[in-house]
Amino acid sequence: MKKIIVYGVKNLELRRSIEYFLDDHYKIVGYTDGHYEYDVLDNQKFFRLEELCHQEFDFIVIASSSGATQSEIRRILLALNIPSEKIIRPTMFRGGSGEKGQTDLIANIDNHYCGEKSLIFGMSYSAWGIREKELKHSFYNCSWSGLDLYYNYCMYRYIEEHPCFLNIDTVLLVFPYYYFDYDMSRSFGQYESGQIFSIRRLDDWHHSDQVPGAYDYIANYRMFGEKITRFYHMPKWKGESPYTLKEPDGGILLDPLWFADHGETVEENQEIFVQFYKSIESRRGTPAIVIPPFYLEGLNLVSKTAFQAKKEKFYGILREQERLLGKIRVFDYADAFTGRRDLFREVTHLNSKGAEAFTELINRDVLGWIESK
Structure with missing residues (x-):
């Protein structure tokens, strides 16, 4: 079971999408935010930014739809020594996503x-x-x-x-x-x-490691792909x-x-x-x-x-x-x-x-x- 922390507590639509479509092999273990000091929606477990480096988790998913805000949050997390590969943008929930x-x-x-x-x-x-x-x-x-x-x-x-x-x-x-x-x-x-x-179900991404930006999409496919496919059933x-x-x-x-x-x-x-x-x-x-x-x-x-x-x-x-x-x-x-x-x-x-x-x-x-x- 992979552990997820969600960064961003107030974007209700995006947060609910992350929670609803998250694969059963992943679990949200808490929330964090740069502007709030507690979970303003559900009062779930909350970590202050300075506490993140002491937590056990696999990914932080950024609950923001703005590209500029995502980049700023990423900069903040990298400054806190969070590994780049653990910081994931929610690409499958962007406007007009084709998946x-x-x-x-x-x-x-x-x-x-x-x-x-x-x-x-x-x-x-x-x-x-x-x-x-x-x-x-x-x-x-x-x-x-x-x-x-x-x-x-x-x-x-x-x-x-x-x-x-x-x-x-x-x-x-x-x-x-x-x-x-x-x-x-x-x-x-x-x-x-x-x-x-x-071809998500193959989970074979061939030369994707040579494509800047592909990593976020693949991480999203693994986190949300199964339930997205079942829900939309195209x-x-x-x-x-x-x-x-x-x-x-x-x-x-x-x-x-x-x-x-x-x-x-x-x-x-x-x-x-x-x-x-x-x-x-x-x-x-x-x-x-x-x-x-x-x-x-x-x-x-x-x-x-x-x-x-x-x-x-x-x-x-x-x-x-x-x-x-x-x-x-x-x-x-x-x-x-x-x-x-x-x-x-x-x-x-x-x-x-x-x-x-x-x-x-x-x-x-x-x-x-x-x-x-």
Whole structure:
């Protein structure tokens, strides 16, 4: 049982959230404050600031919603020789926190995976861009926003342990060209947006120790994640996206991911890919890489150049991998919908109409290829 002291006694809403959602493996042993000398709300056990260094506790959770106030409290606690790793900001209770809208991907496997022999792995491109129920074969779609190669492989290994899992037929690996340069755990935006909370149950944070600020989020996931998930209970769903891209052609800048080069990440992801690919084949499964469609006409010149560079780098990596794995089958739909603005909600993401069209292509080409083998 980990012991918690709450700093701040008067922020009623935040304090009640901390108390209500605190995991059963944690216990609040007292309160403290820089302005009050007792607990003004419930008259619970109270420690003066100068007494904290004599108390036994694992964490101090700052009950303040203001970033400036949190920084000042942190400064005060550090001056009292409280270790930095014991001082936690309540990130899950900030305004607009994204964790409440995330599904629990591992619980979803536990509750909804029914032994499907065909699987889909990837990011948002395949989470919402493929309608797996309309595919000719029965698929379970593991994709979710922001998931990198490492966490997709973690989910694959988790499925292998599922009681319903036997062998597999087809595995679609839906990758954008920048995928080998991408590491979810190294991106602070994945913590800030709450997207990485979707794999909380694995409690595997990979390279998070290299991301300033990630520690607070992970500590919050451990303290409050289980009850937050149970309370909001966000299912894995496919919302309709009727929107059509509005920006004019030739003026859209790609996200920073398309311009980044991370040599260390590329090297590690190549190793993960080999392990992933071999694991699929060891189960007599057929892996196929699928490149999702993009609305290339929308890109500005610098983005078109970056897009082409990432494409060349991607295929160069695959050629290297083929020395270890043999022929890798790739179905590239990057320019499959040239001129079809009506199929996109963003320059890199399909709308509902586009998802239907993409699913038809997979049925025709990918599953047609599988059936002809």
